[in-house]
Amino acid sequence: MRSTLQFGRFNYPWRGEGVRPRVMGILNVTPDSFSDGGNYQSLEFAISHAEQMILDGVDIIDVGGESSRPGAPPLPLEQELQRVMPVLYALRDQGPAISVDTYKPQLMREAVIAGVDMINDINGFRAPGAIEAVLDSDCGLCIMHMQSQPQTMQLAPSYTDVVAEVIAFLRERIDAMIAAGIDPRRICIDPGFGFGKTVEHNYALLKATGRLIAELDMPLLAGLSRKSMIGAVVDKPVERRMAGSVGGALAAVAQGAVIVRVHDVAETVDALKVWQAAH
Numbered sequence: 001m002r003s004t005l006q007f008g009r010f011n012y013p014w015r016g017e018g019v020r021p022r023v024m025g026i027l028n029v030t031p032d033s034f035s036d037g038g039n040y041q042s043l044e045f046a047i048s049h050a051e052q053m054i055l056d057g058v059d060i061i062d063v064g065g066e067s068s069r070p071g072a073p074p075l076p077l078e079q080e081l082q083r084v085m086p087v088l089y090a091l092r093d094q095g096p097a098i099s100v101d102t103y104k105p106q107l108m109r110e111a112v113i114a115g116v117d118m119i120n121d122i123n124g125f126r127a128p129g130a131i132e133a134v135l136d137s138d139c140g141l142c143i144m145h146m147q148s149q150p151q152t153m154q155l156a157p158s159y160t161d162v163v164a165e166v167i168a169f170l171r172e173r174i175d176a177m178i179a180a181g182i183d184p185r186r187i188c189i190d191p192g193f194g195f196g197k198t199v200e201h202n203y204a205l206l207k208a209t210g211r212l213i214a215e216l217d218m219p220l221l222a223g224l225s226r227k228s229m230i231g232a233v234v235d236k237p238v239e240r241r242m243a244g245s246v247g248g249a250l251a252a253v254a255q256g257a258v259i260v261r262v263h264d265v266a267e268t269v270d271a272l273k274v275w276q277a278a279h
C-alpha cells in the first residue's frame with residue numbers, strides 16, 4: 001500500500017504511523033496578488049518573505065508568478081519566467097521544499113531544470129505538453145480541480161454532485177498521468193477550494209476530505225487560506241481572515257489532509273503543533 005508522497009528531495013508519510021501535516025507557504029511574486037497587495041513583486045522582497053517563512057517553520061514554499069484569483073487575466077510566459085525563475089534559483093538550497101505554481105509546460109520544464117521539488121498545477125496538468133514536461137523528473141505533482149478558468153470560474157459555478165464530480169475529474173487526471181508513466185507516489189490531489197465553486201460547494205468538499213483521500217487513494221493538499229469560503233463564515237475582509245483560515249486548515253488536517261497551503265505560516269505551524277500534541 002502506498003503511504004508516502006515522494007517529491008524531489010523529500011518524502012512525506014501521508015497515512016499510518018509518523019504522519020505530520022505539512023505547511024506550504026504561499027509566495028506570490030505577483031503585483032496584483034489579492035492578499036499580498038504586490039509587496040513581494042521584487043526578488044528582494046520575495047526572498048525576505050521566504051526567509052521569514054523559513055524562520056516560522058515552513059515545510060514547502062510555493063512560488064507563483066501569475067495570479068489565479070477570480071477574474072485575473074492570464075500572464076504571458078516571458079513575464080512569468082522573469083518573475084519566478086530568479087526566485088526558484090535563489091530559494092532552491094535554503095532548506096524547505098520548493099514548489100512552483102504554474103500550468104504552463106514551458107515554465108514547468110525550466111522549473112525542473114532549476115531543481116524544484118513540486119509542480120503545483122491549478123489546471124491539473126491538462127495543458128498540451130504538461131505531463132511530458134514533468135515526466136522525466138522526480139518532482140511531486142499537485143493535481144488541482146478547477147471548473148472553468150480563473151477569468152470566468154466564479155460567474156456561475158454549477159454541479160449536480162460537486163463531490164462526485166471532483167472525484168471523477170481527479171480520478172481521470174490521476175489515470176492519465178499514471179498511463180503516461182508518472183510514478184503514483186509523486187502525485188497529490190487538491191479539490192481546488194474557490195476555483196469554480198460556491199461557498200456551499202467548498203464546504204461540501206471540505207467535509208468530504210476523508211472520502212476524497214479514501215476513494216482516490218492519494219495524499220491531499222488543501223488550500224483555503226483567506227479565501228471567500230472563510231470570509232463567508234467569519235464575515236470579515238481578506239486581511240482579517242487569519243484565525244478563520246487556521247480553523248479551516250485544522251478542519252482539513254483533522255480529516256487527513258497532509259499539506260495545507262497558507263499565507264500565515266507561523267500561526268498555522270503553531271496550531272498544527274498543538275493539534276498534533278493532542279493526538
Ligand code: 9MG
Nearest residue numbers: 101120142144190192193223
Ligand atoms: C495557486 N493556488 C491558489 N489556491 C490554490 C489551492 O487551493 N490549491 C493549490 N494547489 N494551488 C492554489
